[in-house]
Amino acid sequence: MMSDAQEEADILKQSIREFAETAIAPHVAEWDEAQRFPSELVPTLADLGLMGAVLPAEYGGSGLSYPEYVVVIEEIARVDGSIALFLAAHNSLCVNHIFLIGTEEQKRRYLPDLASGKKIGSWALTEPGSGSDASSARTYASRDGGHYILNGSKNFITNASVAGTYVVLAVTERGAGHRGLSAFIIDRGTPGFSIGKKENKLGMRASDTATLILEDCRVPEENLLGRQGNGFHDALHVLDGGRISIAALAVGMAQGAYEHAVKYAKERKQFGKSIAEFEATQFKLADMATEIDAARLLTLRAAGLKQTGKQTTMQSSMAKLFSSEVAVRVANEAVQIHGGYGFLKDFPVEKYYRDVKLCTIGEGTSEIQRLVIARKILE
Numbered sequence: 001m002m003s004d005a006q007e008e009a010d011i012l013k014q015s016i017r018e019f020a021e022t023a024i025a026p027h028v029a030e031w032d033e034a035q036r037f038p039s040e041l042v043p044t045l046a047d048l049g050l051m052g053a054v055l056p057a058e059y060g061g062s063g064l065s066y067p068e069y070v071v072v073i074e075e076i077a078r079v080d081g082s083i084a085l086f087l088a089a090h091n092s093l094c095v096n097h098i099f100l101i102g103t104e105e106q107k108r109r110y111l112p113d114l115a116s117g118k119k120i121g122s123w124a125l126t127e128p129g130s131g132s133d134a135s136s137a138r139t140y141a142s143r144d145g146g147h148y149i150l151n152g153s154k155n156f157i158t159n160a161s162v163a164g165t166y167v168v169l170a171v172t173e174r175g176a177g178h179r180g181l182s183a184f185i186i187d188r189g190t191p192g193f194s195i196g197k198k199e200n201k202l203g204m205r206a207s208d209t210a211t212l213i214l215e216d217c218r219v220p221e222e223n224l225l226g227r228q229g230n231g232f233h234d235a236l237h238v239l240d241g242g243r244i245s246i247a248a249l250a251v252g253m254a255q256g257a258y259e260h261a262v263k264y265a266k267e268r269k270q271f272g273k274s275i276a277e278f279e280a281t282q283f284k285l286a287d288m289a290t291e292i293d294a295a296r297l298l299t300l301r302a303a304g305l306k307q308t309g310k311q312t313t314m315q316s317s318m319a320k321l322f323s324s325e326v327a328v329r330v331a332n333e334a335v336q337i338h339g340g341y342g343f344l345k346d347f348p349v350e351k352y353y354r355d356v357k358l359c360t361i362g363e364g365t366s367e368i369q370r371l372v373i374a375r376k377i378l379e
Contacts, residue, residue, distance in 0.1 A: 019044075020080070036206060051091075066306045073249055079256060155211045159207075161195050192217030247298070254295065257356075285337075298315075302318070
């Protein structure tokens, strides 16, 4: 007999799948080609409760558990990784940082608008010369009475051009390494804060990615998020959850590519029969299905642990590492099964192939995930 929790999870999965297939799937190629984030989709995402997915109701959120949130991201990514990435960056990074670290006043001020879709969230850590080595950040925040003055730039920032609320990491104590970083909430329209170059990307082209520029940007001291100098530590805590969402994103795209490969293999005829009847194709599909299931289970394990309040640093990194690399392998094999047609934009696997690579880079490269896992093993 199915439990109430399982029945609710199945209903959530089916409702998100139906939404993705009716509201997103018909436009995927168009948005990708135009490199346009579909802002018209935001009110519907908000109505579905997806803009405040893991926030409690008191802040306008849906109160989804982390395992349920994983289902949401996977089902959206199964159809379009760009929209899932938008949701993951908004929820797991910007919203979650404010929820986990913010004061009650900051939560009341910012979270309801983010959960309702009135504002989109963005989270900015990476700089032109500071990627994996976040402690080498150069964006600097100097104290000036009741304000901080920020100067510098951030790049590869998801949702940068479309957001209304930003969490930005900056150095408040030079020479202190990661202990010198602090986080700030910045409103769009703040003097000295502007949007720079929008990136022309290989994949995830409907997900907005741009540079942020800070030139004598005055931020009131009440917008300091967490304790001064604790920004890096807090960011790592936020990334533990963010990496689970990227793992779910990778699983969803892998699932989508796999399903298209199965469908094509059954339809494509060579040597008088479908290519699905050839053992070479069957073995590819078997490996793809097995690895996707393993990736999904690792992701759900990390999500389950996070839901109970346990530290998930190693489990999040394992899920993100394995799922992202599985997604790359699955997309590659999906293109191979399609043969020459897989190289054409007329077939969806071409886009999955371009999109999945970001999962091995964003929110910590595969190399960084291996370092995190190794350090936890050797503690």
